[in-house]
Each structure stands twice: as C-alpha cells, then as structure tokens.
Amino acid sequence: MTRFGYIxxxxxxxxxxxxACSDSIDEPAAKPDPGSTTGGDDTTFDHxxxxxxxxxxxxxxxxxxxPSFTSHVHSCSKVRIATLGQVLTSVGVNLGIAGTxxxxxxxxxxxxxxxxxxxxxxxxxxxxxxxxxxxxxSREFDIFAAxxxxxxxxVPTLGRCQVGGVGPQLFNGDTCTAxxxxxxxxxxxxxxxxxLCNLTITGASDPTVGKRLAVAALxxxxxxxx
Amino acid sequence: MKRISILLLTASSxxxxxxxxxxxxxxxxxxxxxGPGSGSGSQDEWQTQLNSRVTDYNAALRIASLRLTGDLPTxxxxxxxxxxxxxxxxxxAYETIVRDYIGRPAFAKQMFAFWQDTFKIGGTPAFxxxxxxxxxxxxxNGSYMDLFTKSANNCPTxxxxxxxxxxxxxxxxxxxxxxxxxxxxxxxxxxAFRRVRWIQETFDCVRFxxxxxxxxxxxxxxxxxxxxxxxxxxxxxxNGGGRxxxxxxxxxMCAHCHQTLNHIAPLFGNYDATGAYKTTIxxxxxxxxxxxAQLNDWLPPGDTTAWRYQKSAMDIPGLGAAMAADPEIAKxxxxxxxxxxxxxTDIVDTLQEVPTExxxxxxxxxxxxxxxxxDLIFAVFTSSDFVAF
Numbered sequence: 001m002t003r004f005g006y007i008x009x010x011x012x013x014x015x016x017x018x019x020a021c022s023d024s025i026d027e028p029a030a031k032p033d034p035g036s037t038t039g040g041d042d043t044t045f046d047h048x049x050x051x052x053x054x055x056x057x058x059x060x061x062x063x064x065x066x067p068s069f070t071s072h073v074h075s076c077s078k079v080r081i082a083t084l085g086q087v088l089t090s091v092g093v094n095l096g097i098a099g100t101x102x103x104x105x106x107x108x109x110x111x112x113x114x115x116x117x118x119x120x121x122x123x124x125x126x127x128x129x130x131x132x133x134x135x136x137x138s139r140e141f142d143i144f145a146a147x148x149x150x151x152x153x154x155v156p157t158l159g160r161c162q163v164g165g166v167g168p169q170l171f172n173g174d175t176c177t178a179x180x181x182x183x184x185x186x187x188x189x190x191x192x193x194x195x196l197c198n199l200t201i202t203g204a205s206d207p208t209v210g211k212r213l214a215v216a217a218l219x220x221x222x223x224x225x226x
Numbered sequence: 227m228k229r230i231s232i233l234l235l236t237a238s239s240x241x242x243x244x245x246x247x248x249x250x251x252x253x254x255x256x257x258x259x260x261g262p263g264s265g266s267g268s269q270d271e272w273q274t275q276l277n278s279r280v281t282d283y284n285a286a287l288r289i290a291s292l293r294l295t296g297d298l299p300t301x302x303x304x305x306x307x308x309x310x311x312x313x314x315x316x317x318x319a320y321e322t323i324v325r326d327y328i329g330r331p332a333f334a335k336q337m338f339a340f341w342q343d344t345f346k347i348g349g350t351p352a353f354x355x356x357x358x359x360x361x362x363x364x365x366x367n368g369s370y371m372d373l374f375t376k377s378a379n380n381c382p383t384x385x386x387x388x389x390x391x392x393x394x395x396x397x398x399x400x401x402x403x404x405x406x407x408x409x410x411x412x413x414x415x416x417x418a419f420r421r422v423r424w425i426q427e428t429f430d431c432v433r434f435x436x437x438x439x440x441x442x443x444x445x446x447x448x449x450x451x452x453x454x455x456x457x458x459x460x461x462x463x464x465n466g467g468g469r470x471x472x473x474x475x476x477x478x479m480c481a482h483c484h485q486t487l488n489h490i491a492p493l494f495g496n497y498d499a500t501g502a503y504k505t506t507i508x509x510x511x512x513x514x515x516x517x518x519a520q521l522n523d524w525l526p527p528g529d530t531t532a533w534r535y536q537k538s539a540m541d542i543p544g545l546g547a548a549m550a551a552d553p554e555i556a557k558x559x560x561x562x563x564x565x566x567x568x569x570x571t572d573i574v575d576t577l578q579e580v581p582t583e584x585x586x587x588x589x590x591x592x593x594x595x596x597x598x599x600x601d602l603i604f605a606v607f608t609s610s611d612f613v614a615f
Contacts, residue, residue, distance in 0.1 A: 051433070052577050069272035071584040072611045073279070074289070077569035082339060083296045090298050120343065122353060125412065127343035131571055160300045168301070179301075186288040186298040188308045226292050226569060 076225035077130040081117050084140065085110060087223065091184055092154025093147040106147030113139045130226075137224060144219040148212035151219075155180055174207045176214065184215070185222035193218065279614035283307045283320040286613040290324050293567065294607065295332040296339075299323070321608050328600055328607075331387040337361040338384050340566055345409070345428060351383070352501075353408040355392070358384035360403065365389070367600035370559045370592070373402040373429070374546030380406060398496065398503025401546035407501030410494065414501075416512045417470075417519055418494040422487050427574045429549060431558035434483035437535055447475020454535040455485035458526065466526025469511055488524040489532045493542050495519055556597060557582060560589050560606075567606045584611075 052060075064070050079087065088095060088106060099105030104112075116139040118129030129136075156167040161183035170180030176197035181189035197214045204210030284307050291299040303323050310316040327333060341357035341364070342348035348357050362382050363372055366389075377400045379391035394400065396407035403409055404425065413420040427433055435453070442450040443457060451457050460481055461468025472484040498508040510516040511523055525531075533539045533548035549555050561573055561580040570578040582589070588609065592602050606612060 051575070057577060065272050065275075067579045067581050068269075068583070069276060070578075071564075071568075071580045072276055072614075073568070074612075074615065075569040075571075077571070079292065080296075080339065082335075083292055086297045087292070120346075120348075122342065122347055122349045122412075125346040127346050127572065130569070160298065163301055163305065182304060183301055186291065186304070187284045188304060226289065 074225075076132060078118065078132050078136055079140075079223050079226040080128060080130065081114060081119055083226065084117070084143075084223070088143065088147060090158070090160055091147075091219070092151045092158055094150060097150070099146070104146065106143045106150065109139065109143045109146055113143070132224065137220075140223065141216060141220045144223075145212065145216040148215040151184070151215050152211055155183055158183060170215070171211060174201055174210075176201070181218060184218055187222075281313065281610075281613050282615045283316045283613055285615050286607075287320055287323060289567075289569070290327060290607050290612075294324070294327040294336055294603075295330055296336050297332065317613075320613070324604060324607050328604060334361060334365045334384070334387050334389070337364040340364075344562060345403075346424075347408055347412045350408075353412060354384065355381040355394070356403045356406040356409050358382045358389060359406070362389040364599040364603065367598045370556070370597040370599055370602070371550035374404055374549045374555075375543070376400070376402045377543070396497070396500075396502045399542045401543045404542050404546050404549075405503070407497075409501070410497040410503075411499060411501035414497070414499045414509070416510055416516075417523065418491040418497070418509045419487055421494040421497070422490045425490070425549075426486075429555055429558055430552075431554075431561055431573050433574060434487060436483075436486045438482060445473070445475050445481075447479060448477060449475070449479055451475065451479055451481055453482055453485040455481075455489070457481055457485075459529050460484050460488045461522055461524055461526050466522045466529075468523045468526070469513060469517075470523060486534065489529070490539075490545065492521055492524045493531050493539065493545055495524075553593070556593050557585075557589055559597070560585050560592050560602060563602055563606050564588065567603075567612055 085095060088110060093106045095107035095110055097105050097107050099108045116133075116135040118131070118133060118136050120126060120128040152170055155161060155170040158167055161167050161179075168179035168183050169177055170184070171177065176194050178189040178194055181193045181197060185193070197218060200214040200217055201207055201210030204213055284304060287299050287303065287307055291297060291303075306319045306323065307316050310319050338354075338357055338361040341360040342354070345356050345360070347353045359376075359380055359382055360373060361384060362368070363370065379393055380400055380402055381392045381394040383390045383392055394405065394407055396405070396410070399405055409424065410421060413424045415421070423434065426436060430436060437454040438452050440452050440454045442452050445451045445457050457473065458465060460472045462471045462473035463469065465473060472480050472488060474480045492507075495507040495509045496504050498504055507519050507521075509519050511519050531539055531541075531545070533545050533552065537548045537552070539545035539548045558573075564580050564585050565571075565573050565578055570576075572578065573580065588602065588605050591605055592598070595601060
C-alpha cells in the first residue's frame with residue numbers, strides 16, 4: 001500500500017465510519033473534521049485542512065478515469081498568462097496599442113486580465129492557476145476578438161509564418177487559407193479548420209465581421225488548451 | 227495498491243459492513259487504480275482508449291513549443307515534421323526541434339516560471355532566488371539533488387534570460403534551496419512547521435502524514451496510532467515537558483503528521499521571519515505571548531532530528547543528503563516534470579497522482595544518469611505518451 005493509500009484510508013475511514021449508520025451520507029471530507037485539529041487555548045492552533053474532498057475525487061475519477069489512465073494522457077491546461085502574451089504577439093497583436101473606454105484593445109484586455117486569467121499570487125503562496133475557468137476562457141476570447149483586425153493585417157508579415165521570405169495570406173478574398181490558419185494555430189490546418197473558418201464568414205452579417213469572428217473562433221479553439 | 231483504490235475500498239468496507247452483517251467482499255478493484263468505482267469504465271475500456279491513441283508529432287510540437295519556449299512553433303518547424311516522409315523521419319525531426327528548444331534562452335524563462343509556480347514563491351529579488359536556483363539547474367543540466375545538497379552560490383539571480391551565481395547571505399548552513407532565505411521568510415510560521423510542509427509537499431509530492439504503515443497501537447485515542455515512529459518520540463506536556471500536546475489523540479491523531487514534522491522542524495527553527503539564520507531558536511510557539519520555541523517543544527529529551535524514521539539528519543545539510551538518497555524524492559521530481567509536460571495541475575494541491583508504472587522508465591534513467599534535469603525534461607517531452615493523442 002502506498003503512502004497515498006494510507007492517508008486516504010484514514011481520512012475516508014474517519015469520515016465514512018461516522019456517517020455509515022445514518023440514513024443519508026453527508027459529504028465526508030478528505031481531511032479531519034472541522035475543528036478536530038483546533039485545540040484549546042493552550043495546546044494547538046488552527047490547521048490548514050484544505051484540499052479535494054473524497055467526493056470530489058470520486059467525481060473526477062468517474063469522469064476522467066483512474067490515474068493509471070489519466071497519467072498517460074494530456075490534460076487541457078490553460079495557456080499561461082505570459083505565454084498568452086507571447087502568442088498574441090506572435091500572431092500579430094501589438095499589446096502596446098491602447099483602445100478606448102468603450103472599445104478596449106486586445107492589449108488593454110490582456111494587461112488588465114490577470115485576475116480573470118488566474119494569475120499567481122506568490123505573496124500568498126498561490127501559483128498561477130492553469131485550470132480552465134469561465135472567466136479565463138471568456139477573457140481570452142474577448143482578447144482574440146479585440147485583436148482580430150490586427151491579426152488579419154499582420155499575418156502576411158509575420159516572420160514566424162514566412163517560408164522562404166514569403167508570408168501566408170489568411171484570406172483569399174472571402175475564403176480562408178490553410179497556410180494562414182496554420183500560422184495562427186501552430187499546427188497544420190486541417191480541412192475542417194478551413195471549413196469552419198469559411199462557414200463563419202458566410203454566416204456573418206458581412207465578410208469583414210465574419211473574418212473577425214473566424215479569427216477569434218479559431219484562436220479561442222486553439223488556445224483553450226495549451 | 228494505489229491511493230484511489232484504497233479510498234474506494236475503504237469507502238465500501240466501512241460504509242456497508244458497519245450497518246449490516248453481510249460479509250460482503252469489499253472493493254474488487256485491481257491493483258492499478260481501476261475497478262469498481264475508480265472510474266466509469268473497466269480497465270479494458272481505459273486500456274482500449276490508451277491503445278487507440280495515435281502519434282501526432284505536430285500536435286506534440288505545438289505543446290512542446292508553448293511549454294518549453296513560451297511561444298508558437300514557426301511554420302518552418304511545423305513543416306519539418308508535417309512534410310517528413312515517414313514516422314521515423316517525423317520523430318527525428320521532432321526530437322531535433324525539442325533539443326533546439328531546450329537550448330534557447332526562452333527555455334530559461336519558462337523554467338524560471340515553472341519553478342516559481344512549483345515553489346509558490348517569487349516576484350521579488352529575494353523571493354526569486356530559489357526558483358532561479360532550480361531553473362539554473364534545469365537549464366544547465368545540473369543534478370536535481372543539488373536542490374538539497376549544493377553548498378555554495380545557492381542564491382543566483384535571473385535577469386534578461388541570464389543566470390548569475392550569487393552566494394546566499396542569510397548565514398547558517400548551506401544546502402540548496404533548503405536554506406534559501408526567501409523560502410525561509412515566505413514560509414515562516416510557528417515552530418517552523420510551514421517550512422517543513424513546503425519541503426514535504428514540494429519535494430515528496432505528498433501531504434503529511436508521510437510515515438504511516440506502522441504496527442497499529444492503542445494510545446488511548448479515538449483511533450489507533452499507525453505511525454512508523456514510536457509514539458513516545460514526539461513531545462507533549464507529559465513527554466519531555468513540551469508546551470504543545472502533540473500526543474493528543476482525542477479527535478485527530480496529531481502524531482500521524484507530527485511524528486515526521488517534529489523530527490524535521492527543529493532544523494529550521496533558527497531562521498527568523500526574514501529568513502536570516504541565528505544562533506538561537508527564532509520561531510515561536512502558538513501560545514499566549516508567543517514564547518520562543520525550545521527543543522523540547524518538538525521532541526522529548528534524547529530524541530534527535532531526522533528526515534524519516536531511522537534516517538537521521540543532525541543538521542540541514544544532513545537532511546539534504548538524506549532527501550537526496552530517498553527514492554521518493556527522485557520520483558517526485560520526475561512526476562512534477564511529467565505533470566507539467568502533460569498539462570496537469572499541481573500534484574499535491576489537486577492530487578494529480580502519477581503512478582510509478584507510468585514514469586518508471588524516466589525514473590530509472592533519471593536515477594542512473596545523475597539526476598540530470600535537462601535530460602529528464604527531454605526524455606519526458608519525447609516520451610511515447612507525450613506524442614500520443
């Protein structure tokens with residue numbers, strides 16, 4: 001039995017042992033009961049008992065599978081904030097351009113979005129959150145949408161995307177190009193990428209809006225996970 | 227047996243028999259973390275999913291590029307793989323690019339950020355020295371065990387992608403990041419327990435308790451004591467005159483954690499709240515007036531400091547040496563790099579366990595080749611799991 005096993009045996013045993021004979025099972029915690037590590041005035045102090053509960057663990061196992069499976073596969077972690085900034089620059093966003101109060105620029109949204117994006121707080125001994133959150137994903141999409149015009153204009157000139165000194169066009173008229181999409185997403189564009197891009201343009205109120213939406217949608221899909 | 231299996235086996239064994247007389251055989255899960263309740267599918271189903279993955283070096287390249295350089299791959303790099311004629315050529319191209327990535331200055335920045343997050347410390351010059359030390363080891367392919375044993379230049383700076391050796395000036399012993407002033411300051415607490423917890427969770431990847439599995443003993447509490455250390459090896463008012471009752475067993479079994487904590491913490495008691503080492507104990511006891519701790523607040527007379535039971539550590543360098551010799555420390559280091567590469571959240575905070583079997587080949591290579599950090603990172607980013615989707 002591993003050390004993990006002993007720990008959880010004790011924690012679950014302590015919690016379920018109490019609840020086992022009641023009609024309903026209250027949520028047991030993967031930690032000592034509240035107050036059980038808080039002694040009197042002369043003996044101890046409040047312990048930090050945070051951490052996943054047993055039920056949270058079981059829920060995760062049910063959805064994601066056992067560690068023998070999950071440890072072999074990639075998880076979908078959020079793009080780190082610093083990396084996102086570099087990616088934005090790499091696809092043509094100038095983070096130094098300021099927007100307006102009613103229409104903030106991509107740079108504005110990025111620079112003011114640290115909390116939403118899960119920034120670290122080392123003073124409080126908290127690392128950057130790499131889990132995907134609604135606020136983080138929303139902010140990321142807003143940034144991509146705000147930066148779409150810059151990206152569309154910049155793609156042909158991006159050194160990262162040039163081959164033999166020639167950069168790709170993101171659009172050929174009102175249709176998307178695989179080379180341009182490859183530049184944006186960092187992997188070879190598939191037919192489905194091009195189809196989605198084209199569909200977004202044709203479904204929009206006009207091609208200009210459609211191109212913005214297509215760029216934002218492609219980027220959001222590509223950078224939901226690092 | 228894995229912790230998940232233990233959890234579920236225990237849940238079924240305690241919840242059902244407690245109210246019935248059925249001699250139901252509990253659990254039934256396998257020894258690999260699968261089985262009833264430990265995931266919605268059978269082992270075969272999960273294995274089928276693993277077997278159904280396909281190798282995609284371009285997808286792997288994108289992830290590797292973002293993690294190792296903090297930027298996207300160039301189209302030229304993408305094409306080197308995409309236009310390679312066969313899988314063997316793609317593999318060669320991919321590994322060549324990854325090796326290039328970990329030779330770039332951007333890799334140093336990525337490692338610095340990785341260690342800031344791993345250590346949960348940084349943002350100021352003083353707090354950045356520990357992450358910089360670990361990042362320097364990673365970039366220069368140093369030994370992971372230097373984190374616990376290096377005796378000089380343990381407070382480097384990192385600026386503009388460049389590391390510079392700097393000696394720590396907080397006095398006292400020198401043992402890698404274990405004596406780092408930023409760490410000592412950031413994790414200061416009563417009885418130095420927070421410093422010990424940081425060491426335990428960061429480098430052993432397990433929260434306390436860390437040493438269970440001993441012969442169960444009835445010590446007069448609500449549950450049995452199952453620690454490795456003798457119950458009498460930690461202090462209490464009736465056992466050496468300590469002012470905190472670490473032998474309290476009335477609700478939680480304090481000794482399960484404190485058997486280990488108390489044998490390590492005195493080593494870190496002489497650091498003050500700024501991280502400076504003093505010749506006398508600086509940490510306090512959580513009692514009215516916050517009195518300064520005494521050795522017998524942790525241990526009864528005659529008991530001495532140690533990393534683990536029967537792994538004596540008379541000082542912090544001794545502790546570092548004992549840690550470096552502990553296979554669990556190497557395993558934890560590999561698991562942390564593995565989880566970073568595969569996009570997992572913190573191995574301790576979110577219990578993202580990595581079974582030993584998953585990373586056995588990386589552990590073996592790491593252990594046999596001098597715990598080289600950059601070699602480990604390359605091995606993980608080019609592993610068969612990393613390139614499979």
